[in-house]
């Protein structure tokens with residue numbers, strides 16, 4: 001059904017009026033990659049969590065969007081991108097390849113990025129479909145993905161040396177293999193992760209976190225969200241002075257989620 | 263075989279009823295011993311079979327189509343008990359046929375789950391199909407929305423007469439391109455109502471972000487023009503008619519347009535051409551509208567109960583579009599609000615969808631009570647939308663008791679997933695009269 005972008009509903013709350021009288025410690029520009037075509041499975045939650053936590057830490061979030069055909073914004077501090085239907089991936093493919101240079105530059109410069117599922121795959125070297133056709137990725141991550149008939153679905157728990165236990169939900173049929181240029185985000189304690197063979201989930205490279213996990217990923221994993229925020233702030237302002245977000249619901253949501261079946 | 267399978271199936275059906283068992287076992291028995299039973303029986307219907315499928319609203323829509331057709335004097339067979347899979351249809355048939363296997367009906371209107379509908383139409387090609395929508399709901403089972411659209415397309419491809427499509431859902435409307443040679447009818451929405459029907463794909467489109475230009479829309483047989491507090495305007499045959507509605511919620515009333523389109527295709531078409539089909543009475547639009555105004559919602563879809571002399575609304579939510587529509591259709595002002603989110607298999611295990619719903623409309627009054635196995639996921643979601651939370655209790659029974667005793671003087675509303683709704687109804691039946699559905 002045709003959306004009404006002027007209905008004012010979807011984004012009203014994204015940047016509610018500042019209610020804290022304290023002066024902002026600085027502005028962080030968060031870019032969502034392809035929210036129009038790659039926003040399935042609650043990927044919006046990741047952008048919302050970054051915006052709110054920046055606020056709770058005393059910073060001002062500025063949410064930017066990049067969709068197919070847009071001009072690529074300057075001065076980006078943090079990038080987040082999600083998964084999509086196969087059809088969504090087809091739509092963004094050529095556009096993403098045309099942005100390979102700028103995204104590579106930002107990645108090498110240490111800009112923190114979170115790429116989930118579909119964009120995780122396309123940030124890799126290629127995606128080879130079941131029928132053998134090869135969709136080129138932008139090769140920032142040394143990973144390759146092969147389409148399969150098997151859909152990996154369910155709750156996932158990952159043990160990560162950097163972030164502790166990461167909880168989420170996976171739903172993908174592409175299986176990703178890591179090359180020597182990246183490390184895994186962690187090992188799977190529950191669920192499958194990158195592929196059904198090696199018990200690993202996600203990929204880490206410079207300040208990029210790549211993962212198959214939805215859920216959305218960041219709300220129940222505030223340590224991961226704060227890593228991205230801290231890195232963005234330190235890059236821009238030299239140091240990060242955190243606030244004190246109330247994570248008691250996140251702690252309880254994690255406890256209950258961890259007990260749910262696969 | 264014919265004369266053994268039906269009595270035997272009926273016998274199993276009776277026994278399994280006595281034992282309080284489900285409806286599928288007798289269907290399984292008759293399927294095993296007489297695999298042609300369903301097709302043979304349904305093919306005797308003079309007006310054929312109509313299949314209703316899609317992600318959201320099948321049950322209420324099917325109920326509406328049945329009541330509309332009955333208002334035209336037709337005898338309708340339907341799978342009322344929610345057995346929306348092939349074996350359930352066989353079981354429902356067993357309950358209706360006489361001991362010789364004859365079904366006394368003019369037409370069958372069957373609600374079928376997308377995946378099961380594919381098996382069904384391979385066995386019994388329907389004369390009509392009504393395809394409602396493809397929403398983000400069943401990803402756990404089917405993987406992708408596009409896959410669900412393919413399932414619906416398969417139903418259309420097996421249809422022999424008329425395909426009724428939602429003009430406003432691009433994945434459904436597109437099916438028209440694949441069914442050359444069939445009659446295609448659409449149901450549609452007035453432009454002014456489109457914004458209340460977010461599309462999963464574009465739910466996140468920000469103000470100002472260019473939306474691809476929509477292609478010119480085809481003519482719709484029935485268009486929902488306006489939704490009032492207790493009435494609605496439908497346009498068909500070039501006139502706009504106002505009718506009272508018992509159904510609540512914009513999405514239910516849009517499904518009424520869908521039901522009206524299918525009912526007109528089945529009952530009115532031949533009357534309009536002056537050629538009543540198969541001896542049926544000439545159908546009349548006034549009669550259809552009168553019947554529509556009397557339709558009450560099906561089990562659990564936005565029903566209103568009474569607790570302590572005040573209304574308590576149950577609103578079933580199972581996907582982001584449905585939740586957004588529920589929030590929009592039932593304004594929070596003046597109501598105490600509870601949300602109960604379970605993640606059992608029937609609800610879907612993936613909680614990602616909660617992050618595709620905005621809860622800012624609940625900010626003013628807050629949410630009094632959260633419950634369900636994923637109550638804390640919901641709490642976290644509300645925290646990020648700056649919505650105040652009264653209490654969180656994962657167990658449904660104590661949460662419901664606290665909610666009711668904490669808001670005795672207020673009308674109440676509970677947004678709940680499917681299995682949470684079942685649990686809430688069970689608890690409520692201990693304190694109030696809950697409509698019994700068999």
Ligand SMILES: [Zn+2]
Nearest residue numbers: 083117171172
């Ligand atoms: Zn995914």
